[in-house]
Every structure is written in C-alpha cells, then in structure tokens.
Amino acid sequence: MERSVFIFSDLDDTLLQTQRKCGVSGPLTEAAVDREGRPLSFHSQEQLLLLRLFKACTLIPVTGRNLEALGRIRSPLFSSYRVTSHGALVWDANNALIPEWESTIRGEALIWEPRMQRLLAVMEGYQRAEQVENLRFRIIYDAQIPVYLSIKGSPGQLSAVEEIVAPVWVQEMGGKFHRNDHNMALLPPYADKGRAVKYIMTLIRQRCEGPPLFIGMGDSLTDIPFLRACHYALTPQNSQIQQEAWM
Secondary structure, three states, rough: OOOOOEEEEOEEEEEEEHHHOOOOOOOOOEEEEEOOOOOEEOOOOOHHHHHHOOOOEEEEEEEEOHHHHOOOOOOOOOOEEEEEEOOEEEEEEOOOOHHHHHHHHHHHHHHHHHHHHHHHHHHHHHHHHOOOOOOOOEEEEOOOOEEEEEOOOOOHHHHHHHHHHHHHHHHHHHEEEEEEEEEEEEEOOOOOOHHHHHHHHHHHHHHHOOOOOEEEEOOOOOHHHOOOOOOOOEOOOOOOOOOHOOO
C-alpha cells in the first residue's frame, strides 16, 4: 500500500523552471531536458529543500505537460498516478491511461475537437490579416486525444489574441483558457485539474486503510480548483496565484 500522505503538485514554475526564472538563490540542479536532451529546467535550492521535506510522501504530478513532455522530467521521480495536459488525462504508475477516465474523455473530445479546429482557423486568419510574426499555435494531442489549443507569443500578442478568441471560446462555446507569461492554452471543459485530482482522490481512498492526507502545490490560477480539493495548499512566492488571487 502506498504512503498515506499524497502531494498533488504542478511542475513548471512550482517545482522547477527555466534558468531565466530561477533568480539568484544559489546553484541550480537540472530537473528537465528539451527534446534534444539539453538541460531546460532546473530546481532552485528552495525547491530541493521542499522535495526533501516531502520525500516520505507520494508525489503525483498535475501538469500542463503531455505525457511525452512529462517523460523529459529528470527530477523529481514519480511512482503513482499522474495527471497530464492540464487535467485532461489520468495515468497509472505504468503510464497507462485509466480505462474509465479514457472512455469518458474520448467521448467528450468528439464534441470539442471540431471547436478547436474552428479556433485554429480563426487564429490562422488573424495571423494572415495582421501579419503577426513569432505567433505559434497548434492543437496539442496526448494519447491521440485533442487536449487543448496551444498559443505561444509575446505578452502583447497574447493580449491581442485574447480579445479575439475569448468571446468565441469562453462565452460562446463554454471553454476555458489558461495564460501565463508567453503561453496561452484554450482548454476544453475536460482539461480540468480539479476534476482529475478529485477522481484520483476517490481511487486512493478506496484502497487506503486509513484516511489519507492530501496536500496540493501550484502556481497558476488554473491550479486553484485542485488546490481547493486538498487538505492543505501551497503556492510559490510571486506566483500568479499570489499576484492575482491573494487579497
């Protein structure tokens, strides 16, 4: 039986980050690599101390990364469930999709993939009309399931894009969006970290002999739903949550 303390944690900008975001708190430790195997993300000394504090706990990643990108994480290591693609997919310890979850999500994706394609066409038209350079967008697939529409650009470009896509994606279609730094993700309703974490909590409770303790860690506004589901919640200093949600 797994340990009775479970840490549900976002990864990027919570437990690791690019060198540009690391600051000057001391030596850095490699945490993730890019597609070519080059160091990309690192742990700060504070993050290493936090991981050491939770060494006796079961760490479950709750990340915007797809499974392939999660596989490029070198530290920390995971031995239990994992949540990828902003909560769209739930995997077991062997990187196999939970069948019940997979069946549900594939059904919902049949409705939302055409909507993502529609927004993709909107973005292509906008880029042609405005001749916007260095704006990248594509539908992200995980296990051949469309999980979200990724848009990357400068903060100014993303602000302009938000004015165009938000009325359609959020108000008309009922989707959500996540924006942080140079990244924006248009999320279908099934890309929901809170929903995924609550599902895993149910599975854990079914096999634990005693009541488990759930701790959540995250930095973004889209992490708040799963943080609220936990008994305790942590957020990094100067995170999006601190800057925009704390009063």
